[in-house]
Amino acid sequence: MPEGLWVRCPGCEHMLYKSAVEKNLNVCPDCNYHFRIAAKTRIKYLVDEDSFHEILGTLKTEDPLGFKFRGTTYKKRLKEDTKKSGAKEAMRIGKAFIKGRGVILAVMEPNFLMGSMGFVVGEKLCAAVDMAMDEKLPLVAVCSSGGARMHEGVISLGQMAKTSATLAKFDEAGGLYICVLADPTTGGVTASFAMLGDCIIAEPGALIGFAGPRTIAETIKVELPKGFQTAEFMLEHGFVDMIVHRKDLRSEIARLIDYCHK
Ligand SMILES: [Zn+2]
Structure with a gap:
């Protein structure tokens, strides 16, 4: 059997034709499982054809701590992930149109160091907010992240405060901020810009949380409820406003912009 022709769905465990899944926006046609997708693919699905103009696309991270871990180094891992994902960092920002509505878009790249937020991701998000403010455009952020990037220590944690403060200014200025939480949205990203949207949309089945379920269960010594962190x-507990199927994201975001953007 030629390799790469089939893919196993983590939702229903069916073997699926890869091309059939791709044609269906990387959603399982049998059980609706939403596969994780690269930033490039996400942008293609979300914006009007060829309308994305990237900003700060060449911004690359340094290795401020000379970080070493598990027999490798941060520098090596950056190189490997750049090669693997074709991305230079875990977020892409730019200007685009969604069904004819101008937006500033920030999309996370889950295939680059687990979509973690280091210095560059934080700076890019803040640049996107500033641009949305200057141009009086709505900001749309798509999160898919393992959290703050431990390889940059306190520098990455500092970006939680900086992104939150920048978004607070945007909010005071009357800006519209729409968040889309894709699988997974966790850690320092959940604890900062992912949860600060005026409207928070989640994709079906996405893992959304701060600490992992095992850490929580061991800390508070109780059994966690079924479906915890999905x-x-x-939605049931009021952390997100709506769950939207990937095929309906464009029209839902356009509808929200028409309804909320002054
Ligand atoms: Zn499935």
Whole structure:
């Protein structure tokens, strides 16, 4: 059997034709499982054809701590992930149109150091907010992240405060901020810009949380409820405003912009 022709769905465990899944926006046609997708693919699905103009696309991270871990180094891992994902960092920002509505877009890249937020991701998000403010455009952020990037220590944690403060200014200025939480949205990203949207949309089944379920269970010594940290659980408990199928994201975001943007 030629390699790469089939893919196993983590939702229903069916073997699926890769091309059939791709044609269906990387959603399982059998059980609706939303596969993780690269930033490039996400942008293609979300914006009007060829309308994305990237900003700060060449911004690359340094290795401020000379960080070494598990027999390798941060520098090596950056190189490997650049090669693997074709991305220079874990977020892409730019200007685009969604169904004819101008937006500033920030999209996370889950295939680059687990979509973690280091210095560059934080700076890019803040640049996107500033641009949205200057141009009076709505800001749309798509999160898919393992959290703050431990390889940059306190520098990455500092970006949680900086992104939150920048978004607070945007909010005071009356800006519209729409967040889309894709699988997974966790850690320092959940604890900062992912949860600060005026409207928070989640994709079906997305893992959304701060610490992992095992850490929480061991800390508070109780059994966690079924479906804990899924998008559906978060909707039920008021952490997200709606769950939207990937095929409906464009029209839902356009509708929200028409309704909320002054
Ligand atoms: Zn499936």
